[in-house]
Amino acid sequence: MRVLKAGLQTTLQGVPFAGHRKIGMPAAGAADCLSLALANSLVGKPSGAVAIEITLTEAVFEIQEPCSIGVVGGAEFLRINDVVHPQHQTIDLLAGDKIHLGPSHQGTRTYLAVSAAIHADQVLDGQSTYLTAGLGGHHGRALQTEDIIAFTQAPSNQRRNRSTPLHLRPHYSEDYMLRVTPGPEADSPDAAVVEALCRSPYVIGARMNRMGLALEGDSLERETFSNMPSAAVFPGTIQLPESGQPYLLGPDAQTTGGYPRIAQVIRADRHLIGQLSSGSKIRLVRVTAERATEIYREKLSLLTPWLGQINFW
Numbered sequence: 001m002r003v004l005k006a007g008l009q010t011t012l013q014g015v016p017f018a019g020h021r022k023i024g025m026p027a028a029g030a031a032d033c034l035s036l037a038l039a040n041s042l043v044g045k046p047s048g049a050v051a052i053e054i055t056l057t058e059a060v061f062e063i064q065e066p067c068s069i070g071v072v073g074g075a076e077f078l079r080i081n082d083v084v085h086p087q088h089q090t091i092d093l094l095a096g097d098k099i100h101l102g103p104s105h106q107g108t109r110t111y112l113a114v115s116a117a118i119h120a121d122q123v124l125d126g127q128s129t130y131l132t133a134g135l136g137g138h139h140g141r142a143l144q145t146e147d148i149i150a151f152t153q154a155p156s157n158q159r160r161n162r163s164t165p166l167h168l169r170p171h172y173s174e175d176y177m178l179r180v181t182p183g184p185e186a187d188s189p190d191a192a193v194v195e196a197l198c199r200s201p202y203v204i205g206a207r208m209n210r211m212g213l214a215l216e217g218d219s220l221e222r223e224t225f226s227n228m229p230s231a232a233v234f235p236g237t238i239q240l241p242e243s244g245q246p247y248l249l250g251p252d253a254q255t256t257g258g259y260p261r262i263a264q265v266i267r268a269d270r271h272l273i274g275q276l277s278s279g280s281k282i283r284l285v286r287v288t289a290e291r292a293t294e295i296y297r298e299k300l301s302l303l304t305p306w307l308g309q310i311n312f313w
Helices: 033-041 192-199 267-275 289-307
Strands: 002-005 011-013 051-055 059-062 067-073 078-080 083-085 091-093 098-101 109-114 175-182 202-208 212-216 237-239 247-249 261-265 281-286
Touching: 033 051, 033 067, 033 109, 033 267, 033 289, 051 059, 098 109, 175 192, 175 267, 175 289, 192 261, 192 281, 261 267, 267 289
Parallel strands: 175 281
Antiparallel strands: 002 059, 011 051, 051 109, 059 098, 067 091, 067 109, 078 083, 078 098, 175 261, 202 212, 202 281, 212 247, 237 247, 237 261
């Protein structure tokens, strides 16, 4: 597959790196693991198989060997040889066919899965790209014009023409609800901070990337909070810097941080972080840890019959 056009954050992404915390690096991996899994299911591949993640911009590719593709995400359009095709469908392609994915219309990221096994650099049992350190993916960097993405053809019995059931197709928009549980520092004298966090909506600010997203809205009081010794943080952790404006950690979040951890996005909702961009509106809703576990199990029971084994990282 030859790259004819790609944005600054068009990368190869799949499962996060295994054992990343032992060496203090981010997990990385697909920002929206559900959309990745749905795209992979269209070409008969495991949910976390490496695929192409396109962020915000349009991208154009030329197929050099026959294969099948599946596309899921926020792209405004999908065109094959200038003919519009729907997402959530398996599409068979021939050598010379051109794939044109439009910029994000709703949401932020789009996933292009290929039936063939994509060649990517192996790091910590994963092939995802971690741009900051130049690791994994395609030589540790974003895809560029004239790059060749090599792949190995899969056995024909692995290709299955499929169409994602309507009730499993994600809804992309500019408004999201994220459910959260109180963070470790929410048990301090400022426990009311979680209620304040969930009281009014926030907008994703201009300071956003795969590492994290600044939330703009009501400033939260942190008179009795102080910066603390560095402690473990994860994608979905919401920290409270000195400014009082919350900060939501993304898939490339650092492994430790010194700001109070006031909330944690529940595991079942964490994939939505990958579809947030500057200007997106979010409302945070508090749930108990017990309810968060129930929600996760309910979501898995809905998705597993179609996707097989899937984990929300």
